[in-house]
Amino acid sequence: MIRRIAPLLACLGLLVAWQLAxxxxxxxxxxxxxxxxxxxxxxxxxKDSLVNFGASLRRMAIGFAAAVVISIPLGLxxxxxxxxxxxxxxxxxxxxxxxxAALMPIIMLWLGVGDLSKTLVIFLGVSxxxxxxxFEGAKAVEEKMLWSGAAMGLSAVQRLVRIVLPAALPEIxxxxxxxxxxxxxxxITSEMIARQSGAGNILFNALDMGxxxxxxxxxxxxxxxxxxxxxxxxxxxxxxxxWSEPQFDIPLSFS
Amino acid sequence: xxxxxxxxxxxxxxARQDHLALSDISxxxxxxxxxxxxxxxxxGKSTLLYIVGGFVRPTRxxxxxxxxxITGPGPDRGPVFQEFALFPWxxxxxxxxxxxxxxxIKHAEAEAQSRALIEMVGLKGFEDFYPxxxxxxxxxxxxxARTLAYHPEVLLMDEPFGALDAHTRTRLQNDLLNIWERxxxxxxxxxxxxxxxxxxxxxxxxxxxxxxxxxxxIEIDLPRPRRRTELLLDPRYQKYIxxxxxMFDDSGEGE
Ligand SMILES: Nc1ncnc2c1ncn2[C@@H]1O[C@H](COP(=O)(O)OP(=O)(O)OP(=O)(O)O)[C@@H](O)[C@H]1O
Ligand SMILES: [Mg+2]
Numbered sequence: 094m095i096r097r098i099a100p101l102l103a104c105l106g107l108l109v110a111w112q113l114a115x116x117x118x119x120x121x122x123x124x125x126x127x128x129x130x131x132x133x134x135x136x137x138x139x140k141d142s143l144v145n146f147g148a149s150l151r152r153m154a155i156g157f158a159a160a161v162v163i164s165i166p167l168g169l170x171x172x173x174x175x176x177x178x179x180x181x182x183x184x185x186x187x188x189x190x191x192x193x194a195a196l197m198p199i200i201m202l203w204l205g206v207g208d209l210s211k212t213l214v215i216f217l218g219v220s221x222x223x224x225x226x227x228f229e230g231a232k233a234v235e236e237k238m239l240w241s242g243a244a245m246g247l248s249a250v251q252r253l254v255r256i257v258l259p260a261a262l263p264e265i266x267x268x269x270x271x272x273x274x275x276x277x278x279x280x281i282t283s284e285m286i287a288r289q290s291g292a293g294n295i296l297f298n299a300l301d302m303g304x305x306x307x308x309x310x311x312x313x314x315x316x317x318x319x320x321x322x323x324x325x326x327x328x329x330x331x332x333x334x335x336w337s338e339p340q341f342d343i344p345l346s347f348s
Numbered sequence: 349x350x351x352x353x354x355x356x357x358x359x360x361x362x363a364r365q366d367h368l369a370l371s372d373i374s375x376x377x378x379x380x381x382x383x384x385x386x387x388x389x390x391x392g393k394s395t396l397l398y399i400v401g402g403f404v405r406p407t408r409x410x411x412x413x414x415x416x417x418i419t420g421p422g423p424d425r426g427p428v429f430q431e432f433a434l435f436p437w438x439x440x441x442x443x444x445x446x447x448x449x450x451x452x453i454k455h456a457e458a459e460a461q462s463r464a465l466i467e468m469v470g471l472k473g474f475e476d477f478y479p480x481x482x483x484x485x486x487x488x489x490x491x492x493a494r495t496l497a498y499h500p501e502v503l504l505m506d507e508p509f510g511a512l513d514a515h516t517r518t519r520l521q522n523d524l525l526n527i528w529e530r531x532x533x534x535x536x537x538x539x540x541x542x543x544x545x546x547x548x549x550x551x552x553x554x555x556x557x558x559x560x561x562x563x564x565x566i567e568i569d570l571p572r573p574r575r576r577t578e579l580l581l582d583p584r585y586q587k588y589i590x591x592x593x594x595m596f597d598d599s600g601e602g603e
Contacts, residue, residue, distance in 0.1 A: 237433040243421040245447045259437040
């Protein structure tokens with residue numbers, strides 16, 4: 094019971110803290126939680142902003158899907174083949190520390206401010222954690238499992254698809270979960286830089302015009318989107334890798 | 349017939365040193381023979397088995413099966429590993445059915461055969477359990493059933509009963525002997541139990557401490573079918589055991 098309502102309590106606590114903080118600060122650019130919540134229906138009721146949200150979600154879905162489809166096989170191959178790993182590792186090491194949104198201006202020069210640039214940035218943001226976790230997952234697959242498969246007559250490709258992929262799936266999905274959050278972040282930041290459409294566009298336009306209750310309403314909406322997406326993904330993950338979940342919750346005692 | 353011809357195995361350790369694991373092993377195993385490999389821990393028993401399985405390529409020498417050089421794993425040689433070999437994302441039934449399905453046997457038929465095998469190893473009722481839901485001994489029995497399911501001509505067993513309690517161990521030894529007497533598969537069986545080796549085998553190959561060499565090959569001339577309770581009273585059986593135990597002691601190689 095407590096476990097079920099704990100997230101709700103956490104959200105509620107956050108809102109209360111926000112309300113108190115903004116009442117105490119009495120700052121124009123920091124509306125109270127209630128004011129922000131009251132502004133939500135206006136944002137969601139507006140047809141224009143719904144179109145913007147739709148565009149954001151579409152880019153995010155395409156970027157995320159493309160990244161997953163390409164990164165999982167690449168990561169798995171890297172995990173099982175030293176040659177592939179030593180070819181791609183340096184490349185990834187170069188890209189890894191660069192904030193993907195920082196590439197946005199350059200990409201915009203090449204591809205314009207439209208969907209393509211933003212989707213590409215989301216793709217890049219999602220790719221790295223998925224590649225990394227697929228790589229680690231594939232590397233950790235027990236040799237005896239692969240040997241057993243080989244003895245049953247599975248070819249190298251079959252072993253990759255039918256043994257390495259399922260065995261590494263829990264790890265891969267961990268990467269996808271990180272990727273999902275990053276997709277949301279890069280989605281917003283890309284729209285902040287290429288201000289042309291999307292949820293980030295609404296948010297930063299409102300900021301420019303000093304409509305702070307709209308700004309904070311957007312923050313709540315984006316946050317809620319993150320929570321819902323993550324919860325949905327967690328459901329899918331739990332279904333896919335039920336076989337690997339730990340049996341018992343070990344109660345930790347701090348006494 | 350399996351011929352092992354002057355096989356030596358050198359491993360490169362992580363510290364870049366050469367480690368001689370097997371030295372000049374020559375051994376011939378007749379079709380239908382039950383041969384055990386016995387020796388102190390680390391003498392290369394598993395390595396020798398892996399070479400016959402085609403999982404490890406020997407540094408020097410060669411292994412042949414039916415006159416053809418062994419270049420890789422194949423469904424004619426079925427391994428039963430010590431641990432970590434089951435597919436954790438497959439149920440018990442799924443694991444056992446994997447080999448037959450891979451060989452193109454129809455689902456219904458593979459399932460019927462697999463259920464019979466699962467019953468034989470004493471796991472009726474556990475068909476839908478996942479490996480993480482089984483005890484160590486149960487996993488080992490699934491591993492045996494999974495390998496038997498695709499009917500390899502040669503069984504390569506690496507201490508398959510090592511983790512079992514005495515009762516289950518005896519039962520499975522009897523089951524294995526029954527299967528062997530029915531099908532006359534060739535069995536290469538690694539164990540560190542002298543009693544187990546003598547009870548099961550036609551031939552016991554004693555190895556020396558690392559680097560592994562063949563120290564002696566003992567023909568076990570006891571009547572079959574063997575009954576454990578009868579053998580325990582048989583002076584010939586006792587003599588074999590004492591003789592082999594002495595060899596362990598001689599060189600201070602007792603475990
Ligand atoms: N991949 C490897 N790299 C380096 N050394 C190895 C490797 N595999 C095995 N060895 C070494 O080879 C020797 C033989 O190992 P092996 O596993 O065959 O022994 P074993 O007789 O099966 O022992 P046990 O009874 O404990 O299972 C050991 O000394 C081990 O250190
Ligand atoms: Mg071993």
